[in-house]
Amino acid sequence: MKCPICGREFEPESAESSLPFCSDRCKTIDLGRWLDEKYPFLSDKDEEDEEIAEGWVTDEDH
Ligand SMILES: [Zn+2]
Numbered sequence: 001m002k003c004p005i006c007g008r009e010f011e012p013e014s015a016e017s018s019l020p021f022c023s024d025r026c027k028t029i030d031l032g033r034w035l036d037e038k039y040p041f042l043s044d045k046d047e048e049d050e051e052i053a054e055g056w057v058t059d060e061d062h
Contacts, residue, residue, distance in 0.1 A: 005029050 005026035
């Protein structure tokens with residue numbers, strides 16, 4: 001069986017809990033990719049909030 005993440009050939013019998021991936025690591029990577037596609041705004045939003053927060057603090061000081 002071929003892992004869809006890393007492309008490595010592996011024996012499914014030795015990694016039943018991670019199928020169709022070769023390991024928990026590849027399973028986690030796939031989950032992360034899926035979340036990025038479904039919620040692409042989450043990581044960007046945090047950065048924007050920080051910039052806005054700093055701007056507000058500066059305005060209040062003046
Ligand atoms: Zn893999």
